[in-house]
Amino acid sequence: MAENNFVDYVKVFCRSGKGGAGSTHLRREKFIPKGGPDGGDGGHGGDVIVQGNSQLWTLLHLKYKRHIFAKNGNPGSAALKTGASGKDAIIEVPLGTVMKDAETGEILFEITKDGEKHTAVPGGRGGQGNNHFKSATNQTPRYAQPGEPGHEGWYILELKVLADVGLVGFPNAGKSTLLSVISAAKPKIADYAFTTLTPNLGIVQYRDQRSFVMADIPGIIEGANEGKGLGYRFLRHIERNAMLLFMVPADSSDIFKEYTILLHELEAYNPELLDKKRILAITKSDMLDNELTAEIIPSLPNDIPYVFISSVAQKGITTLKDLIWDEMNKPQFDA
Numbered sequence: 001m002a003e004n005n006f007v008d009y010v011k012v013f014c015r016s017g018k019g020g021a022g023s024t025h026l027r028r029e030k031f032i033p034k035g036g037p038d039g040g041d042g043g044h045g046g047d048v049i050v051q052g053n054s055q056l057w058t059l060l061h062l063k064y065k066r067h068i069f070a071k072n073g074n075p076g077s078a079a080l081k082t083g084a085s086g087k088d089a090i091i092e093v094p095l096g097t098v099m100k101d102a103e104t105g106e107i108l109f110e111i112t113k114d115g116e117k118h119t120a121v122p123g124g125r126g127g128q129g130n131n132h133f134k135s136a137t138n139q140t141p142r143y144a145q146p147g148e149p150g151h152e153g154w155y156i157l158e159l160k161v162l163a164d165v166g167l168v169g170f171p172n173a174g175k176s177t178l179l180s181v182i183s184a185a186k187p188k189i190a191d192y193a194f195t196t197l198t199p200n201l202g203i204v205q206y207r208d209q210r211s212f213v214m215a216d217i218p219g220i221i222e223g224a225n226e227g228k229g230l231g232y233r234f235l236r237h238i239e240r241n242a243m244l245l246f247m248v249p250a251d252s253s254d255i256f257k258e259y260t261i262l263l264h265e266l267e268a269y270n271p272e273l274l275d276k277k278r279i280l281a282i283t284k285s286d287m288l289d290n291e292l293t294a295e296i297i298p299s300l301p302n303d304i305p306y307v308f309i310s311s312v313a314q315k316g317i318t319t320l321k322d323l324i325w326d327e328m329n330k331p332q333f334d335a
Contacts, residue, residue, distance in 0.1 A: 019123065020086075061092075165243045283310070
């Protein structure tokens with residue numbers, strides 16, 4: 001997917017349909033000159049509905065369609081005929097999309113399944129026809145209810161990437177290189193910070209035709225939870241990953257400290273992120289000999305599994321995939 005085609009945030013104006021007016025018709029036929037009221041009800045205004053679509057990966061299709069209107073309901077008519085309901089406006093979104101009220105920031109719902117539907121903006125009810133208002137003392141009411149107005153407002157759609165494994169690391173930790181080697185994804189790779197500006201997804205083939213989805217997410221920096229660097233644009237994507245693969249390069253001055261900073265940024269943003277399964281990969285390890293590797297191991301965190309890898313030299317890649325698969329399939333309480 002081209003980097004400029006990945007859109008994970010849009011603000012849209014939605015308006016539901018107005019309900020149709022009830023009819024004030026009085027029955028008048030050749031041999032029934034005073035047949036009484038027979039006005040039908042108005043149709044319901046169309047809803048604005050958000051629906052999950054597993055074939056979508058981005059909100060790009062909404063980038064230039066910021067105004068979404070449902071149709072109005074039709075008025076009722078004679079012979080107690082109810083007006084047709086207004087056509088709903090369907091907004092299709094990728095899985096992992098959250099809808100918020102733009103004014104209050106309140107989260108309205110999250111779409112996580114294909115075909116899942118939520119009514120974001122309900123349409124107005126149709127008005128009742130004059131048939132509902134007849135009584136013993138008022139047998140020919142000449143009034144009916146108007147339809148209820150629709151609702152409108154600004155809403156925010158945010159995409160949180162859904163993946164089995166999310167790559168967490170500082171810029172230039174080797175995340176994009178790993179994804180390009182371990183899957184068919186082709187992320188942008190260069191030797192400068194923030195090469196990756198949007199998430200990239202890759203399907204990693206495993207043994208016996210099994211697979212899992214890996215997400216290369218823009219690099220984190222210290223202070224990201226306060227909005228520094230790419231800030232929240234990065235951190236919200238971490239929430240929808242089942243497992244986190246922390247990546248620290250072998251030439252880091254302090255691997256444990258770098259891992260601790262990454263962990264702190266996640267905790268400051270959302271403490272629940274620490275409940276996810278974690279693996280530590282020491283990247284660029286082709287520059288290490290056995291002696292240097294032995295020196296590093298005692299300084300590594302002892303509460304998570306680790307692996308030494310080199311994407312360029314294809315070192316430890318099979319071991320990494322085995323470790324990811326084993327950890328993914330462990331019960332959560334064993335993590």
